[in-house]
Structures are given as structure tokens and as C-alpha cells.
Amino acid sequence: MEHKAEIISVGTELLLGNIVNTDAADVAAVLSELGINTYYHTVVGDNPERLQAAVDIAKSRADIIITTGGLGPTCDDLTKQTLAAAFGKELVFHPEEEEKIRAYFDKIGRGMTDNNLRQAELPEGCTILENTCGTAPGCAFEADGCHVVMLPGPPRELRAMLRGAAMPYLRKLSGAQLYSKNIMIFGMGESAVEDKLRELMNSLENPTLAPYAKTGEVRLRVTAKAQSEAEAEAMMSPVIEKVYEAVGEYIYGINVPSLEAAVFALLKERGLTFSCAESCTGGLIAKRMTDVPGASAVFRGGVVSYASEVKADVLGVPAEMLAEHGAVSEPVARAMAEGARRLMKADIAVSTTGVAGPDRDERGNEVGTVYVALAAEGVTICKKLSCGNDRDRVRTVAAHNAFDMVRRHLR
Amino acid sequence: MEHKAEIISVGTELLLGNIVNTDAADVAAVLSELGINTYYHTVVGDNPERLQAAVDIAKSRADIIITTGGLGPTCDDLTKQTLAAAFGKELVFHPEEEEKIRAYFDKIGRGMTDNNLRQAELPEGCTILENTCGTAPGCAFEADGCHVVMLPGPPRELRAMLRGAAMPYLRKLSGAQLYSKNIMIFGMGESAVEDKLRELMNSLENPTLAPYAKTGEVRLRVTAKAQSEAEAEAMMSPVIEKVYEAVGEYIYGINVPSLEAAVFALLKERGLTFSCAESCTGGLIAKRMTDVPGASAVFRGGVVSYASEVKADVLGVPAEMLAEHGAVSEPVARAMAEGARRLMKADIAVSTTGVAGPDRDERGNEVGTVYVALAAEGVTICKKLSCGNDRDRVRTVAAHNAFDMVRRHLR
Numbered sequence: 105m106e107h108k109a110e111i112i113s114v115g116t117e118l119l120l121g122n123i124v125n126t127d128a129a130d131v132a133a134v135l136s137e138l139g140i141n142t143y144y145h146t147v148v149g150d151n152p153e154r155l156q157a158a159v160d161i162a163k164s165r166a167d168i169i170i171t172t173g174g175l176g177p178t179c180d181d182l183t184k185q186t187l188a189a190a191f192g193k194e195l196v197f198h199p200e201e202e203e204k205i206r207a208y209f210d211k212i213g214r215g216m217t218d219n220n221l222r223q224a225e226l227p228e229g230c231t232i233l234e235n236t237c238g239t240a241p242g243c244a245f246e247a248d249g250c251h252v253v254m255l256p257g258p259p260r261e262l263r264a265m266l267r268g269a270a271m272p273y274l275r276k277l278s279g280a281q282l283y284s285k286n287i288m289i290f291g292m293g294e295s296a297v298e299d300k301l302r303e304l305m306n307s308l309e310n311p312t313l314a315p316y317a318k319t320g321e322v323r324l325r326v327t328a329k330a331q332s333e334a335e336a337e338a339m340m341s342p343v344i345e346k347v348y349e350a351v352g353e354y355i356y357g358i359n360v361p362s363l364e365a366a367v368f369a370l371l372k373e374r375g376l377t378f379s380c381a382e383s384c385t386g387g388l389i390a391k392r393m394t395d396v397p398g399a400s401a402v403f404r405g406g407v408v409s410y411a412s413e414v415k416a417d418v419l420g421v422p423a424e425m426l427a428e429h430g431a432v433s434e435p436v437a438r439a440m441a442e443g444a445r446r447l448m449k450a451d452i453a454v455s456t457t458g459v460a461g462p463d464r465d466e467r468g469n470e471v472g473t474v475y476v477a478l479a480a481e482g483v484t485i486c487k488k489l490s491c492g493n494d495r496d497r498v499r500t501v502a503a504h505n506a507f508d509m510v511r512r513h514l515r
Numbered sequence: 516m517e518h519k520a521e522i523i524s525v526g527t528e529l530l531l532g533n534i535v536n537t538d539a540a541d542v543a544a545v546l547s548e549l550g551i552n553t554y555y556h557t558v559v560g561d562n563p564e565r566l567q568a569a570v571d572i573a574k575s576r577a578d579i580i581i582t583t584g585g586l587g588p589t590c591d592d593l594t595k596q597t598l599a600a601a602f603g604k605e606l607v608f609h610p611e612e613e614e615k616i617r618a619y620f621d622k623i624g625r626g627m628t629d630n631n632l633r634q635a636e637l638p639e640g641c642t643i644l645e646n647t648c649g650t651a652p653g654c655a656f657e658a659d660g661c662h663v664v665m666l667p668g669p670p671r672e673l674r675a676m677l678r679g680a681a682m683p684y685l686r687k688l689s690g691a692q693l694y695s696k697n698i699m700i701f702g703m704g705e706s707a708v709e710d711k712l713r714e715l716m717n718s719l720e721n722p723t724l725a726p727y728a729k730t731g732e733v734r735l736r737v738t739a740k741a742q743s744e745a746e747a748e749a750m751m752s753p754v755i756e757k758v759y760e761a762v763g764e765y766i767y768g769i770n771v772p773s774l775e776a777a778v779f780a781l782l783k784e785r786g787l788t789f790s791c792a793e794s795c796t797g798g799l800i801a802k803r804m805t806d807v808p809g810a811s812a813v814f815r816g817g818v819v820s821y822a823s824e825v826k827a828d829v830l831g832v833p834a835e836m837l838a839e840h841g842a843v844s845e846p847v848a849r850a851m852a853e854g855a856r857r858l859m860k861a862d863i864a865v866s867t868t869g870v871a872g873p874d875r876d877e878r879g880n881e882v883g884t885v886y887v888a889l890a891a892e893g894v895t896i897c898k899k900l901s902c903g904n905d906r907d908r909v910r911t912v913a914a915h916n917a918f919d920m921v922r923r924h925l926r
Contacts, residue, residue: 119554120544121543121546122544122727123540124537125539126535129532129536130532132532133531133533134532136531143565144557144569145556145557145558146558147555148555237905260908316533323533380819385802386802386804387793387799387817389798390793390802390819391797393797394797394819395797397873400822405825406818408801408805409816410814410815410816411815413815414815414816414859418858447828447829448829460805462809496806497671
């Protein structure tokens with residue numbers, strides 16, 4: 105049976121734009137992975153009448169309703185009460201959930217206030233979804249031909265419960281066995297990828313192949329409907345092979361969370377260490393590399409050399425070179441990468457120097473002009489980029505390119 | 516008249532969770548600033564029937580409908596057609612918009628394909644909202660007692676058009692003259708702030724005072740309904756004064772975008788330079804400081820000393836100290852800050868060393884243990900933190916604390 109899901113996110117802070125709705129995106133991604141169609145997301149405030157109205161609409165057009173938020177201990181948290189009432193269910197107190205909530209407060213060494221016990225009240229006959237990162241349990245039940253799944257609002261709690269408890273529950277509902285893989289691409293725009301692969305994409309029915317774009321990157325998702333994971337694998341691999349034939353040099357991995365994670369894995373596999381010297385990216389490369397858990401296995405450290413004097417004093421870029429070519433230049437980018445490699449005793453170092461904006465530099469280099477260099481044993485390479493005119497984008501694209509340079513060097 | 520607004524975001528990539536809906540948050544924040552009530556956000560894919568259905572529902576419960584996305588040149592972009600049809604309007608070709616689109620492509624040095632001309636078709640009699648960052652113009656019209664405003668999907672284009680063109684249009688609709696200020700607080704939880712200010716908040720009617728929380732921070736918004744900005748100022752200042760009396764030491768600014776922006780302004784005002792030595796934050800402090808446009812006026816640079824050897828070799832932390840106390844210790848944090856200050860020739864330097872996780876360090880320090888230090892002329896101070904057990908949170912909270920230490924030192 106083809107299900108139709110709707111996500112209802114509850115929270116006045118979402119409604120007023122104080123926070124961004126990452127929860128809906130996380131839930132939607134899981135539904136998409138499971139092959140469950142999602143047609144609408146709705147955001148509504150902490151208001152029982154309007155939440156009730158949103159649930160009524162959702163019931164009329166979906167048979168799976170997933171709520172996020174409003175499970176907490178305060179009087180604003182009304183999701184359970186409202187959804188239970190909408191489906192004619194009573195809330196029942198669960199003493200075993202009380203125990204878990206008390207244990208959580210003991211563990212973090214804080215006293216529990218009584219309002220927290222409201223979290224142990226759950227709709228009668230529901231499946232309890234465990235919260236491994238907080239106190240509010242989630243729940244799921246079926247009523248009026250509709251499946252209802254309630255998840256907590258704090259993103260960390262939601263993510264853990266979504267993957268840990270909700271996904272297995274939802275997988276049972278999804279009749280089709282869908283398996284998918286993401287082919288991660290950097291260095292080619294979405295339309296260029298589509299141009300290259302249009303024929304292949306159009307010719308496929310099962311598995312399917314579809315592109316998704318994000319800043320400077322493209323993801324190609326292969327999805328197979330099959331009786332088992334092994335069968336799905338067998339169906340997907342020839343497609344993945346064809347994608348490699350067409351755009352292989354731009355692929356940085358399959359099911360890899362990020363370009364930096366791919367670079368980390370490559371470095372670790374080769375037993376190589378990494379360093380960076382950053383001017384316009386201002387620490388973003390180091391930050392992204394250390395976002396990867398376990399980064400210390402490959403990352404020695406880096407220098408953010410914002411002032412020219414730091415480029416000279418710390419990284420050893422010759423003062424004459426800075427005077428002659430300016431900080432935003434190929435020779436300086438090269439000297440920075442070589443300096444970081446030497447200073448940090450790393451096998452490979454990258455550098456960035458450029459104009460992030462808002463203004464041109466004193467030598468008239470345009471906003472978005474960035475030199476990215478890589479230094480390794482016996483070789484230094486450099487690339488000049490035009491990264492557009494938005495400060496955030498310039499920095500993001502420059503960091504992307506620095507990581508991609510490492511990937512290409514190690515390939 | 517009290518308006519009711521609804522935001523409809525159009526895009527299959529949003530619906531499938533490939534991207535997060537920052538557009539809705541941005542629009543909601545502006546509506547909230549203008550005092551226009553928003554009761555629902557809806558997300559719908561690039562599907563004209565379902566968009567039509569969402570518009571019908573929105574018409575039944577709102578009199579301002581703001582759409583984001585679906586204004587581009589591809590055949591997926593159906594927002595204008597669908598909304599125009601829903602309100603019985605024709606699309607009309609605007610030759611002057613064609614000129615702008617051609618000029619945009621000339622400027623970025625790319626050839627224009629003919630499908631881009633679809634963007635010059637707009638609902639008859641609409642107000643055109645200029646796109647300063649891209650090619651798709653927005654538009655606004657009134658029909659069937661409803662105001663419709665259509666904005667582009669790419670976040671950068673949306674933000675520019677929202678503040679530049681849509682906000683003035685919406686301000687005219689909002690009868691009430693609302694003015695608000697955000698009091699930015701760090702170092703106190705939301706409930707502690709509420710406890711301190713409950714009486715004041717409850718006693719106020721105009722202006723009002725309300726708290727909003729985000730990771731490690733609290734924002735208090737003062738909102739006055741008044742005939743002029745000057746009158747609003749006069750109404751708000753005694754409230755702001757009372758908030759300062761109650762929690763002044765935790766306030767880092769009013770209407771300041773971030774803690775790092777507040778620190779940047781303080782440093783610039785005093786003519787002081789800044790540097791950092793980062794271990795567990797791995798570049799995040801430098802990255803956040805250089806997120807601030809113009810950071811080069813105060814920021815000299817920083818060292819990310821992930822490996823112990825880099826702490827010793829580059830920052831001059833004594834090897835014996837590292838051996839005796841371990842990298843995650845107060846003496847090392849102090850020596851790192853002093854080393855960065857010396858190396859970068861900065862007036863003030865901060866440092867972080869701690870355990871971001873996922874695992875304890877080899878000396879058994881728990882995940883979340885972080886030492887933050889500050890070195891200035893003749894003084895070094897250090898603070899030990901417990902930042903929880905989530906890697907991202909540990910790093911964010913540690914960086915917050917480092918910036919707050921600078922703020923408190925300069926106060």
C-alpha cells in the first residue's frame with residue numbers, strides 16, 4: 105500500500121522564525137529513504153486549537169502523521185494531549201517512564217521538578233519510542249486508519265529517536281523494500297551533471313537515479329526497490345559503475361557525510377597527516393576537519409594568518425614576496441602551504457588566500473578571488489578561483505576546493 | 516486591522532529534506548518584527564495540484580500569503596502560474612524585466628538561455644519586487660481580499676528581497692506601528708532569566724518583554740506599539756534599564772547579531788588586536804571571528820594546535836608541562852593563550868583545550884571538560900567548563916565562553 109505522510113512541527117519559536125526547522129528536514133530525509141511519500145510539512149505554534157485544525161487537515165490528506173516538538177514538561181507542550189484527543193485516546197501514566205525520567209535527572213546531577221512527570225503520560229495502547237538524549241519519550245499509535253508518530257523537538261533528541269526508534273517502526277509500515285545510496289559529487293554543477301547523465305536517468309526505472317544540489321555540491325541518489333539488501337546492491341552496482349564512467353573524477357565518495365570526511369578517510373588510510381594555513385577562510389578548513397570525530401588521527405593543526413605579518417613571521421612567507429605580489433597571489437598561497445607543512449610537520453598542507461569581501465583588497469583584487477594551494481613531499485600546486493561575491497559563499501567554496509585538492513592529490 | 520499571515524514554501528528538495536527551510540524562518544522573523552501574526556507555515560513540493568490545494572487552505576485561514584521558491588526558469592518552477600491561476604490573474608510579459616535578466620547574465624559573463632525569459636512573466640497588475648542577487652523577480656498583488664507576496668527560493672536572493680522590497684510592502688499592510696529590540700544574553704539559562712524577570716514580564720503590556728532561547732544563549736525581545744520610532748524608544752528605554760539592573764552583567768549587547776560581533780566592536784572601539792590558540796574548538800573561534808565582515812581590523816590570526824607537539828613547537832607550551840598536567844589542563848590553557856598572544860603580537864588572546872568527544876582523553880578527562888583561558892597585558896585568567904556530551908555542543912559552548920571572557924575582560 106502506498107502511504108502518504110505529513111510532518112507537523114509544533115512550536116511557536118519555529119513559527120516566529122527564532123529557530124530553523126531542521127527537525128522537518130531530518131524526518132523528511134528518513135521518510136524519503138524509506139520510500140514513503142511526503143506531500144506536506146506544516147508548522148504550527150503552541151496553540152491547541154490551531155494544532156487540532158492542522159491535524160484535521162493532515163488526516164484528510166495523509167495516513168501517516170509525524171509530529172515534532174511539544175513533548176516537553178512545560179504547559180506550552182501540548183502535542184500529546186492534542187493528538188490523543190484528536191484520535192479519541194486517553195493519556196495514561198506510565199510508572200516505568202517515570203523511573204527513566206528520574207534516572208536521567210540523577211545521571212546529569214540535577215534535581216527533577218514535578219512538571220517533568222507529565223512526560224510519563226502517554227496515549228493508551230501506544231508504542232513508546234525511547235529518548236536516549238533527554239527526558240521526553242516519543243510514541244506511536246494507529247487510530248482511524250492513520251499512523252501517528254510523535255517525536256521530541258530538540259534536534260539532538262529528535263535525531264537519535266528518529267534513527268533509533270522511529271525508523272524501525274516506519275520501515276514496517278512501508279511495504280516496499282527501498283534501499284538507496286548517495287553518490288557525492290564536487291566540482292560540477294547540477295545542470296552539468298544532469299546533462300552528462302540525462303540519458304541514463306531517463307532510461308532507468310528500478311533502480312532510479314536523481315540529482316540533488318547544495319552549495320557547490322551535487323548528490324546523486326540511486327534507489328532500488330528489492331526483496332533484500334543483497335538484491336538491491338546487485339541492482340545498484342551497474343548503475344553506480346556507469347555514473348563513475350561518466351563523472352568519476354568528480355565523485356568523492358558514496359554515502360560519505362561530507363568532503364572533509366572523505367578527505368579524513370583517505371588521509372587515515374594512507375597514514376598521512378594534514379595541516380592548513382588559512383587567510384580568507386579564517387579557520388573554516390580547520391573547523392571542518394575537526395568537525396569529523398577522530399580528526400586528531402590525521403590533523404596536526406593549522407595557522408590562521410589573517411594579518412600579513414603573521415604570514416611572514418609564523419608561516420615564513422618572505423616579506424619581499426608579500427610586498428611584490430600582495431597577500432592575495434599565487435606565490436604567497438604556495439609559500440603559505442609550504443610554511444604550514446614545515447611548521448606543523450605535516451605530510452600535506454593546504455592554504456587559502458583571497459578576498460572574502462565585503463570589499464576588494466587594496467590591490468584591487470575582486471571579491472571572490474581566491475588562491476588555494478597544496479604542498480606535499482616534493483610538490484606544490486595552486487589553483488585560482490572566482491567564488492562569487494557573497495562572503496559566506498566565498499569562504500565555503502574556497503574550503504570545499506581546498507579539501508577537493510587534497511582528495512585529487514591522494515587519488 | 517489584524518492580519519493573519521501564512522508562509523507557503525514550494526520545493527521538492529525542501530519536502531524531501533534535502534535542504535532545511537531557512538526561508539520560512541527568515542520570512543517569519545520579518546513578519547514577527549512587523550507585528551503581523553503568522554499561524555502556519557506549509558511546505559509543498561513542485562506540484563501544481565498540491566500547491567493549489569495548499570493555497571486554498573491558506574486562503575481560508577489567512578489574508579496574507581507569502582510564498583518562497585518556485586520562481587526560477589525551469590519547468591519545475593510553477594509558483595507564479597499556480598498562484599496567478601488561484602487568484603484569477605493572467606501572467607503578463609514584462610519587457611523591462613527581460614532587460615534586467617539579460618543585463619544580469621551579461622554582468623556575470625554567462626550566456627542566457629531562453630527559458631530564463633519565463634521569469635519576466637508576472638501576474639497582471641502586480642507590484643514587482645526587485646531581485647538584487649539573481650534573475651527571478653518577486654511580486655506582490657491583492658486579490659479576493661488577500662495579499663499575495665512571492666519571493667525566490669535561494670536563501671541569499673530571498674534575504675535581500677525580503678529586507679529590501681518585501682518588508683516595505685508588508686509594513687504598509689501592518690496597521691500597528693511595532694518597534695522591537697533584542698537584548699542579547701549569554702551565561703544564564705532561559706529559565707534563570709525568566710525567574711529573574713518574571714514579575715517585570717508579567718507586569719508589562721506595552722511594551723512587552725519575552726525571552727527566546729538558542730544554544731547557550733537567550734534573547735529578550737522588547738516590543739513597543741507606538742505612533743513613531745521616537746515614542747517607541749521612549750517607551751522601551753525604562754524597560755531595558757530594568758533588564759540591565761536585573762541581569763546586566765550577562766548582557767552582551769542590544770540588536771547585536773552575535774557574541775563575536777559584540778567582541779569585535781569592543782576590540783575595535785578600544786583599538787585592540789585579538790588572537791586565539793585552539794585545541795578542542797579546532798578553528799571555530801577564528802572562523803566565527805572572521806565571519807564578522809571587517810574582522811581584519813582586530814584579528815591578527817590564530818593557531819589551531821590539535822597535536823600536542825604543535826602546542827609545544829608553535830605556541831611554546833613547555834614539554835614538561837604537557838607531560839605533567841596533560842594537554843587538557845589549566846596550566847596548558849594558560850600557556851597556550853600566552854603563546855598565541857606572543858606569537859601573533861596581539862593585545863588579547865584566548866585559548867581552548869578540552870575533550871570534545873566522542874571519547875574521554877587518555878588521562879580520563881570526561882567529554883565536555885574544557886579549559887578556556889585569556890591572556891592580556893600582565894594578566895592571564897582561566898575557567899574550567901563542563902559543556903555536556905555532544906561534540907558540536909561542546910565546541911560551540913567552549914567558543915561562546917571564550918568570546919564572553921574577552922567581553923567581560925574589556926567591560
